[in-house]
Amino acid sequence: MKTIIHIGPPKTGTSAIQKWLKDHADCLMSNGVYYPEHQQDSNGISSGNFLSVFSAHNGDYVYSPQKLQDTIAKAQAANCHTLLLSSEFFFSRLPTLLKAIPDAQCIAYVRNPAQLHESHYNQSVKRHGNTAVIKRAETLPMHTLKRLGEYGQQLGKKLTLRAYHDVLFVNKSIVCDFLSVVFNNNDIDFDVKAPERVNPGYCLEALEIKRCFNYYELGQYAGRLDRVLQAYDKGIKQFTFVGKHQFNDYKRQSIRWIERLAEQVPFEQAGELVDVIKNQPHQDFFKQEVSKAQCLDVFNFILKKDKDLLQRLALCVYAQPNVEDRFPFVAALFEVIPPRSALPTIVQYVKDAIYCRYPTLTFNSSTTKNTDLNNFRSNVSNLLQVRFSLMAYIKALLAS
Structure with missing residues (x-):
């Protein structure tokens, strides 16, 4: 077979x-x-x-x-x-x-190594909690092309490379x-329509909002946030955080490495890919920042799609006062989800705090009997590893 x-x-x-x-x-x-x-x-x-x-x-x-x-x-x-x-x-x-x-x-x-470099950065923000701005790489990471070259020398014609x-x-x-x-270029009758985008990249505003949220422990809500932000399509879609001089330097490095790969491995499209890279224009450059208006637009989108998620995300932010407030991110969040609408009542807060410290105690409360419903205790203490900071609670209440 x-x-x-x-x-x-x-x-x-x-x-x-x-x-x-x-x-x-x-x-x-x-x-x-x-x-x-x-x-x-x-x-x-x-x-x-x-x-x-x-x-x-x-x-x-x-x-x-x-x-x-x-x-x-x-x-x-x-x-x-x-x-x-x-x-x-x-x-x-x-x-x-x-x-x-x-x-x-x-x-x-x-893939063009320069595009791959920025794509890996965006992915690190989307899925791996990265909070840093993109760093200039004097030398682009080329481990993928190096590995392909090694495989090509080992496999010869048993490895097919496509651009x-x-x-x-x-x-x-x-x-x-x-x-x-x-199917080796045989004419097979498949109805291949324009495929629905899978794992699409964020627009600029969604990427920066996610980077701000990454400063906080989000627990299980990170996945839900990712799915909602992928659906946000009203923002800037064509952008780069790489300046023009750096872009041209990356372009030269990419071309050099693809030509080197073509010397090691049969790669029929190498010349075409090099030409595409040579002719690729510099995209619109943006700094890694968002305005309050942009934050509000994204938050209101999340609110419309999943209000419960935004309330829980707000609770994550309000319960972690050790994280430096990031303006205008926090200011916009306060405006859309005031702390009072995300925090439990003071009575429930005290009950949950005691229950967390002394879990063998029970209260006549549905939220303390059922851990699935005890949102403040399970979502803040267990997921976020926050010890029911009364200071955090008071700070959030006063802020509202």
Whole structure:
């Protein structure tokens, strides 16, 4: 059985590809390609087929021969001639997979390193709690291209590299582009419409609001906030935090490294990608800051989409007075969600504070009997690791 492994790398449209493959698994199967089932979140994001061949073990993941055999057996039972696996987590674990499947064909996308650098920064704010402004890199991180070069020298023609850029995709669609490799440019009748954006980037205002929220411990609400902010589309979509001089320096570095990669690996689109990078204009430059009006617009959007979420986020902010107030972020939040509307009553506060300190005590209160409803105790103390600071409570009340 032929095996194709899509390894990403990260930030090269993997989520969009996997969502289409998952949604059209039956269509692929009817054309002889087996794509294993996998989970995805409400945004269409997943780890792909990683868990089809790896298992959790002692806090890490190890290759599972049994899982691979089970997956191959399912593909054979479906009368498929090709097993297709996709996960950006394969990128760092490919040598392990190749020992088990030495004849596998691999697919990877090559993205402009300068774009990748800023995309990684934005992702660190979106999902990893980064509060820092983007830092100038004298030398762009090139570990992804270095790794691709190493894989290319090892695999030769068994590694297919494709350029990650809208104008270079087949039919200007990354899904069409990917399928052209899977089916070796054969004319397969797939109805590939313009794919819905998966894991879209934030607009500028949403990114800065998230960076401000990252100063606070948000617990489980970080994921809900991410989903709402991804839906905010009224702000500035085309922007960069990289100045023009730095942009031109990054451009020179990117071109040099892609040309070097093309010397190591068969990469037919290398010249086209270099030309696209050379002709890429500098986007509108913005400083990393937002006005009170911009904050208010985003907060009102969150309020409309999920009022409960904004109240809980406000509670996170008000309960952590050790964090320096960030104007105009906090001022706008106070205006949309006054502290009194987010905090419990003083009586309930005292009950919850005592209950948190002495959990064996009980009160005739539904919120102390049911931890799911005891929002202030569970959400502030447990999730935020805040010890019911009375000073924080009084500060928030006085502020209102």
